[in-house]
Amino acid sequence: MPKPRPVHDFARYLRTETTGGLILLAATALALLWANSPWGDAYRALRDFGIGPHWLHLDLSVGDWAKDGLLALFFFVAGLELKRELVVGELSRLKQAVLPAIAALGGMIVPALVALAAAWGTPGIDRAWAIPVATDIAFALGVLALTGSNLPSSARVFLLSLAVVDDLGAIVVIALLFTTGFNLVAAAVAVAACALYAFLQHRRVRSPWLYVPLVVITWVAVHTTGIHATIAGVVLGLLTRVRPDPGEEAAPAVRLEHRLQPWSAAVAVPVFALFAAGIEIDAKSLSEVFTTALPLGVLLGLVVGKPIGILGASALAVSTGLAERPGGTGWRDLAALSLLGGVGFTVSLLIADLALSGEAAERAKAAVLLASMVASLGAAVLLLRRNRVHGARED
Structure with missing residues (x-):
């Protein structure tokens, strides 16, 4: 059996959390600068430019292609990682999986409650409560790697593990909360395509000439059903085989993750951020984040609700004997990691786009950007202090 081709050094470099986070940060900065520059109209014209076949209901704007299309790649990689963690990774062992799973649950419920409490009765909060439930894997791990x-x-x-479970929860929220209508014929096509994908995986078929058209058909069918198209990426990732056969150097999930993660980190997520984070910012819009109930709820949900939910749920699980604290990791370390969970970013921006429109969406996205900045800087300070403590212990 031929061995998989070696991955280029540059691709391996792109897979590091630090690099993915830096590219994402650069794309966000570019979006903000471009949208607020004299060329801001050109930015918005490009973002809103329609392209695609109308007969397939794919006459989408460039921004929607980034949100529905490119992010499907990101969610496919997330699905691969989730499947691997559930089957052969840390989440496959109950004792190791319990704490991050409970922490992730607390990190979803508490931010949602904080957002609801802060913006109760405000138009749009019936859907916007979901914005602060997500944690950005690439950004959070990038900050951790740097500090x-x-x-x-x-x-x-x-x-x-917490971020993977958190993203799974966010995916469920997107599927349940943001499904617009339901096309039964398209759903049947999507189910059939997924079943065929699973069958080909079971039969150990490896030809991309079969998989690539099948993936495209699945994505188009899911998009047509009314369910958000990124769900197609997650489902296909979860259907991919993660255990290698005897004599097989790597399972398909591992090979695909190695090949696609650089594209997800260097292209899909940054391009999405480029078209999602380009909001007009001035003193008035920034002040509205703190003086308007809905964006304030989003901000508090991420900066306050996330760390309280994650750390509180972790403490409850450990004190009741349901879980054990990770070896070598103290409560101050977990406090820093809990604050880092408030970096919502990619999925939070996606949910803001799905939940709201117009000025409300722009304010909510401004709140997500501010909250992610505050959470990442605050966590970085705490992590640097803990880093020195652990470094001194090693000396």
Whole structure:
């Protein structure tokens, strides 16, 4: 059996959390600068430019293609990682999986409650409560890689597992809350395509000439059903085989993750951020984040609700004996990681686009950007202090 082609060094470099986070940050900065520059009209014209076949209901704007199309790649990679963690990774062992799973649940429920409490009765909060439930894997792990190199590996495993479970919860919220109508014929096509994909995986078929058209058909069918198209990526990722056969160097999920993660980190997520984060910012719009109930609820949900939910649920699970604290990781380490969970970014921006429109969406996205900045900077300060403590212990 031929061995998989070696991955280029540059691709391996792109897969590092630090690089993915830096590219994402650069794309966000470019979006903000471009949208607020004298060429801002050109930015909005490009973002709103329609392209695609009308007969397939795919006459989408460039921004929608980034949101529905490119993010499907990101969610496919997330699905691969989730499947691997559930079957052969940290989440496959009950004792290791319990704490991040409970922490993720607390990190979803509390921010939603905080957002609802802060903006109760405000138009749009019936859907916008979902905005602060997500944690951005790439951004959060990037901050950890930059500031917490001396922290025990169990800290990274905890954050990664928490973010994976968190994203799974966000995916369920997107599927349930933002399904517009339902096309039964398209759903039948999507189910049939997914079943064929699973059958080909079971039969150990490896030809991309079969898989690529099948993936496209699945994506188009899911998009046509009224369910958000990124769900197609998650489902196909979860249907991919993660255990290697005897004599097989790597399972399909591992090979695909190695090949596609650089494209997700360097193209899909940054391009989405480029068209999602380009909001007009001035003193008035920034002040409205703090003086308008809905964006304030989003901000408080991420900056306050996330760390309280994650750390509180973790403490409850450990104190009741349901879970054990990760080895070598103290409560102050978990406090820093909990604050880092408030970096919502990619999925929060996506949910803001799905939940709201017009000025309300722009204010909510401004709140997400501000909250992600505050959470990442606050967590970085705490992580640097903990990094010095762990470094001194090693010396």
